[in-house]
Amino acid sequence: MKNTQRPVVVSFSGHDPCGGAGIQADIEVITSYHCHAATIITCLTEQDTKNVSAIVPQNPDNLIRQAKTLLNDLPVHAFKIGLIGHTDTAQVIYDIVRHYPLIPVILDPILAAGGGTDLANDGLIESMRHLLLPLTTVLTPNFTEARRLTNLDDIEACGLKLLDFGCEYVLMTGADEATESVENRLLNYQHQENYTWARLPSKYHGSGCTLAASIAALFAHGVEPLKAINDAQEYTWNCLQSAYKTGAGQSNPNRFFWRD
Template sequence: MNQHDAVPVVMSFAGNDPTGGAGIQADIESIISMGCHAAPVITALTVQDTAQVIGFAPIEAELVIQQARAVLEDMPVAAVKIGMVGSIEAVQAIHSILMDYPDLPVVLDPVLASGGGAELADDEVIGGLRSLLLPLTTVLTPNSLEARQLAPESDNLDACAMSLLDQGSEFVLLTGTHENTPQVRNTLYGNHRKLETFTWPRLEGSYHGSGCTLAAAIAGLMAQGTEPLSAIHEAQEFTWQALNHGYRIGMGQRLPNRLFWASTQDHDDT
């Protein structure tokens, strides 16, 4: 029996991280964890370890388009996740693709800098994200630093989120790991107002790929037909558990264990 219709396809636009902690591998693991099939479109090659990004090379925009269209014309893609784009040309390429598939839910994780602080998006890319991709975004998942960069005219985080809604995103989930609070507070905005605040225990240390994990999980759940509000809540729970089960195998940040559910299941069955 052909079961392909039972496995939703999520297309992910992201850079390749050779540590496997962030970028396309993070997306693939999260999408699989949501019961979906990942269709990865590489936007950039990076040179990095768990502590810092050393350099990156954007993939030629025409290759980004060719990767995506080859899959879109072959598979029933049910949702799109966008991470690191690498160049303004890639932003324009992704915009041209999404314009042909206006019904697809889009989750945008605006990757502007690495966990170690290296810049991954210049002013031109940031402007392109604002003008070309935000109007096509269903759920935007900036951390507080990214929100301030995307809405520099705003004087507080609530105002940043409102500005991002005004620029076209249907929902903004603003994550609070970078804020100096005892617990992590993630805030959801939509319909021109603050909808809900989620509070999570703050874990020790820092993690490589947490934003990728969250955004890809939301996309996977939405591909399954989950409504955005439920997907946003469930994906946060998955991400927190992945971080809580994380491990430090390099000399820098810890890596999320996005397959924690598999090892837990194996343990329970023994």
């Protein structure tokens, strides 16, 4: 009989009505890797392909019940955390994930929308630093987020400070920097590596979600960390290279490019 079991990745993130980022992006990526996506909605959003207009956080009690019901039934092989939206939500995620110390946690610390809307106040950033970063296996901030999380300018100093907060690996992405190519930087206490990717011509909706969910899926399959981080970047670049337009703003990554 064919084995129908798949690794389970549990995603905490917001709902994006236009389908390019958030929970839908995570589901697409996780499914693309032949994992099963289980989802916990942190917040609803009002957004399009250009920007986020508003977020409505989930009631903390509802969030706790949703997560406990799910996790009492399903095994979990990796956690992926995306848009949080509120300090209370960060506390709930911490209270849940801390009971799974052997399960990898991939955190995409979304602090602002691609269109510029601020999505994290100082209180939420403080909660990330002291609650979630100590639980994080791989943190995937862009350079702007890394600087904001640490209040530092030098990017290597940012990475080291994020490790000091408790992250095991920090992958800082440079797509938003004014450079000819995209320079990503990986740090942990035993290893540092720079990655260079050809810069693509468009702006993309949900590229950070794609990268973090990809790393989570590879960890769920048991891929060793450095290979997972490298392969996830390659997958993400291919998704962006094959991106398509649905609205007037950013392009949507094609997370099933391999089927075309």
